Amino acid sequence: MSVAQIQARPPQVQTPARRVAPPCAFVVFGATGDLTRRKLMPAIYKLMQTGSLSDAFALVGVSRRPFSREAFAQAMIDAVKETGEVDAPTADRLGQRLDYVTGEFSDAATYTQLRQRLEQADRDRGTEGNRLFYLATPPSEFETILTQLKQAGLIVPPHGKPWTRVVIEKPFGRDLTSAQELNRMVAGALDESQTFRIDHYLGKETVQNILVFRFANSIFEPLWNRKYVDFVEICAAETIGVETRGAFYEQTGVLRDIVQNHLLEVLCLTAMEPPNSGDADDVRSEKLQVLRALREPWAETIPRDVVLGQYRGYRQEKDVAPDSVTPTYAALRVFIDNWRWQGVPFYLRAGKKLKKRITEVSLHLQRVPLSLFGREDICQNLEPNVLTLRIQPDEGIQLKFASKIPGFDQMVGTVKMDMSYVEAFGGEPPEAYERLLLDAMRGDATLFSRRDAVEASWQWITPILQYFEHQPPRDFPNYEPGSWGPDVAHAIMQRDGRSWREH
Numbered sequence: 001m002s003v004a005q006i007q008a009r010p011p012q013v014q015t016p017a018r019r020v021a022p023p024c025a026f027v028v029f030g031a032t033g034d035l036t037r038r039k040l041m042p043a044i045y046k047l048m049q050t051g052s053l054s055d056a057f058a059l060v061g062v063s064r065r066p067f068s069r070e071a072f073a074q075a076m077i078d079a080v081k082e083t084g085e086v087d088a089p090t091a092d093r094l095g096q097r098l099d100y101v102t103g104e105f106s107d108a109a110t111y112t113q114l115r116q117r118l119e120q121a122d123r124d125r126g127t128e129g130n131r132l133f134y135l136a137t138p139p140s141e142f143e144t145i146l147t148q149l150k151q152a153g154l155i156v157p158p159h160g161k162p163w164t165r166v167v168i169e170k171p172f173g174r175d176l177t178s179a180q181e182l183n184r185m186v187a188g189a190l191d192e193s194q195t196f197r198i199d200h201y202l203g204k205e206t207v208q209n210i211l212v213f214r215f216a217n218s219i220f221e222p223l224w225n226r227k228y229v230d231f232v233e234i235c236a237a238e239t240i241g242v243e244t245r246g247a248f249y250e251q252t253g254v255l256r257d258i259v260q261n262h263l264l265e266v267l268c269l270t271a272m273e274p275p276n277s278g279d280a281d282d283v284r285s286e287k288l289q290v291l292r293a294l295r296e297p298w299a300e301t302i303p304r305d306v307v308l309g310q311y312r313g314y315r316q317e318k319d320v321a322p323d324s325v326t327p328t329y330a331a332l333r334v335f336i337d338n339w340r341w342q343g344v345p346f347y348l349r350a351g352k353k354l355k356k357r358i359t360e361v362s363l364h365l366q367r368v369p370l371s372l373f374g375r376e377d378i379c380q381n382l383e384p385n386v387l388t389l390r391i392q393p394d395e396g397i398q399l400k401f402a403s404k405i406p407g408f409d410q411m412v413g414t415v416k417m418d419m420s421y422v423e424a425f426g427g428e429p430p431e432a433y434e435r436l437l438l439d440a441m442r443g444d445a446t447l448f449s450r451r452d453a454v455e456a457s458w459q460w461i462t463p464i465l466q467y468f469e470h471q472p473p474r475d476f477p478n479y480e481p482g483s484w485g486p487d488v489a490h491a492i493m494q495r496d497g498r499s500w501r502e503h
């Protein structure tokens with residue numbers, strides 16, 4: 001066989017055909033808010049630029065603030081420009097597809113207007129009656145909007161054409177009871193197949209890669225259990241504080257803002273059993289099993305296994321109470337009571353104003369049972385293998401292992417094998433919202449949270465929330481901005497003879 005013939009063979013890794021959204025109108029409630037400006041519009045722009053949106057696309061913003069269609073379009077293009085370079089042809093195309101309805105969410109007239117604009121988009125743009133509604137509003141507005149949409153006939157029955165889908169932003173409830181109520185209310189207006197509860201962490205490439213890494217490689221799965229894993233660390237550290245979101249954060253705090261959703265999602269992907277298939281419900285059912293196996297927190301175990309913190313200066317942030325006890329940091333020791341993970345602690349930590357921005361999962365493997373290299377105590381000094389999945393920044397995967405240090409002595413050192421996304425694939429991975437909006441338009445719910453899982457995660461965390469509501473921490477603020485959180489958080493690990501991974 002000649003060289004030319006060899007090269008002509010199809011490559012092993014084929015670039016998949018571009019996934020294009022079907023014709024549809026995208027309606028954003030809360031269109032003048034921060035989320036729309038910072039995340040949704042830049043994502044829509046990118047999808048349009050990369051040819052992922054159908055030409056038959058329209059975007060209608062709905063909000064109280066009076067705006068003309070032109071002023072709204074300009075404000076949205078400006079918002080996109082704030083996030084990066086914008087090319088004129090795409091900006092023009094997007095601008096032509098933007099429309100705006102001013103109105104109260106509780107006023108039926110808002111929905112009459114909306115309906116007319118959507119029918120207009122069907123005629124002018126060919127959106128075929130397909131609608132993706134996005135509730136980028138405080139949760140207190142969800143019921144009003146869904147009820148009004150239903151009364152205005154803007155929600156069509158599921159499983160047919162045209163389709164209606166609704167994306168609902170977190171926080172989805174504030175404890176188990178409110179999440180159940182919200183779910184009941186949503187189920188009164190929508191079928192579960194039309195409901196897309198968004199957790200933007202699931203749209204991150206590196207979070208999705210946890211499953212690929214685990215289930216598309218045969219080398220790791222045999223190690224992925226209590227026989228080889230000593231403990232697991234999941235960290236979501238941010239350097240920013242609450243910025244302009246003091247009012248929101250006062251109602252949520254780190255447990256509702258990050259732990260109940262983002263951290264538990266990452267935990268589920270790390271700990272779940274292999275699903276029967278990659279289908280949305282097979283994957284989501286396995287994640288649910290992890291949540292159901294989480295060891296229940298008790299009043300006796302919570303003070304030992306949960307440490308909360310608040311950064312110095314939080315109480316002086318805008319819209320924050322001067323005596324606030326809202327936590328901005330949490331460290332937790334969690335157990336999954338199932339066959340695979342029994343006895344393996346999962347240490348979770350998340351916080352704002354910490355030393356570095358890092359989101360990662362680290363599996364610390366057990367030490368070797370016997371030192372062959374010199375003195376017995378060297379075995380203890382050998383660092384165990386650590387496999388780290390870096391979710392952000394510097395997305396990648398790292399394996400730490402022991403190696404002989406060159407020389408005549410039998411010296412052992414630790415080396416790192418590193419895979420970087422940017423180096424391997426050239427370029428940053430796409431933004432989470434791009435993937436999630438495209439999936440919602442295509443009706444793929446794999447990366448969205450299912451009703452039962454949302455309730456299971458609240459069921460686990462509610463006793464912790466209640467415990468601290470009754471016994472608010474007295475030592476707040478208890479950590480300096482730019483540190484790694486309160487000193488007491490180290491005790492969670494130290495008690496087990498371990499320490500947090502250093503950065």
Ligand code: BG6
Nearest residue numbers: 200201238240257258262359392
């Ligand atoms: C959001 C939280 O869900 O996630 C914010 O409400 C947090 O408080 C943000 O800053 C972190 O997301 P990312 O993608 O910047 O890591």
